[in-house]
Amino acid sequence: MLPTRERYVAGFVDHLPDGAAMSVKQLAKQLPLYGQQAISTALKALSVAGHLRRVRCAVGAGDETRWVFRTFWSRTARDNEWWNTYLATEAATRTAAPVEPPAPTAVPPQRTPPQPTDTEPSPPAREAISAERTQTTALSPAYLALARLGRDDHRLGLSADDCTTLEPLAAQWLDRGVTTDYLTNALTAGLPAQIDSPVGLIRRRLIDKLPPRLPATASTPTDTPAPTRRLLVECTDCGLPGPPEALPDGLCHPCHTTHSAGGRPSPDPTQITAVKAHMANLRDLLKPV
Structure with a gap:
């Protein structure tokens, strides 16, 4: 069972339309009960629980390539193996799809739900991917x-x-x-x-x-391999990108270690000593002569 804040954020995200903005700032504007820090923490908890993954994917080709940020949402909590399979399917679909020119401006993080059901899809969410592509290429x-x-x-x-x-x-x-x-x-x-x-x-x-x-340029050889459409998962906490298998629960290794430990790591004792010495020196300087 998720805590109250996470359930509140999850309920709001679940009712967002496909393609809605999913940045922390945008969600904080629409959820007045919580600030950006609380929303960020809630999204991290939902990622660990298996409800969402953030990704970066390259669109375009050559000098026209740009990165698009997307958020995949699942109403049903999924494990890492399911998400790795789904994201691998998404990456393969983008590799097979024709290269389209990017939009004139950067695209904000968007919600793209895989539309899961209680029955495991095989392959995962292929119907949702096909429907999305049909709407885009129409x-x-x-x-x-x-x-x-x-x-x-x-x-x-x-x-x-x-x-x-x-x-x-x-x-x-x-x-x-x-x-x-x-x-x-x-x-x-x-x-x-x-x-x-x-x-x-x-x-x-x-x-x-x-x-x-x-004038027409030399045609591309038929055996030229199709460009790889990269898709990287983004750490829900710090934003560090990486392949899906390298970010279990949607978190990079340092953030995952911190989360598993139950909080931020303890500060270095030498740093604490240095700060205390600096504060003592400031107090000495402020004493009247």
């Missing part, structure tokens, strides 16, 4: 780049119909080898102070600033 990169413009600058907010109308023009840019970051920068650079028609401005820029088509 929209083209060109459409997503246009849809995100309003998130970056409210003056460029486009409706769903606007994005669908402009999607073919934006796709021409991506077909010529530019990235979504390049496309976004070209559409948002040097904007006027007031924009009366965002769709008209974006259409004009998509047509007028269309980049030239570069």
Whole structure:
């Protein structure tokens, strides 16, 4: 049975929608009963109990690679073997998936639940992974780049119909080898102070600033291995990354040792002596002459 604070935090996290922000600061804003330190301690306890794991995964390719932080949540407490198997399946899925360009901005830690049930999945949570990928790949990169413009600058907010109308023009840019970051920068650079028609401005820029088509480069050999999509578990306490098997209970070795000992390690006796000597020296200096 979890303590009251951990049950309170677990109940809130369990009802968050997929993809919700899961940083300690964000949770502390939404849970007024506890501060950031208490939330951090509760998340560590939930990690040790087998309810969550934090991971870092690389997205993109080459110079476009960035790290995305995610939190996997399980309503049912799972042991380390189950989590290692699930995360290995997740890493293998990302290796087989096509490389997609990263978003223009860093992605905050997000909750991605494996949707466990009382019956052990085999392989773990494969249905949830497939559903998540289907939702992500349903929209083209060109459409997503246009849809995100309003998130970056409210003056460029486009409706769903606007994005669908402009999607073919934006796709021409991506077909010529530019990235979504390049496309976004070209559409948002040097904007006027007031924009009366965002769709008209974006259409004009998509047509007028269309980049030239570069000659095709040498094709990649068919036997070139697919890029490895790395996935590292992050220590729930200190944030140190590592492979899943190296972080039992979601904690690195020093944090796991500290937690098993029931608290912080005792300070070095030599440090205590040095501090006492320093304080005595300060008191001597403050005495009146």
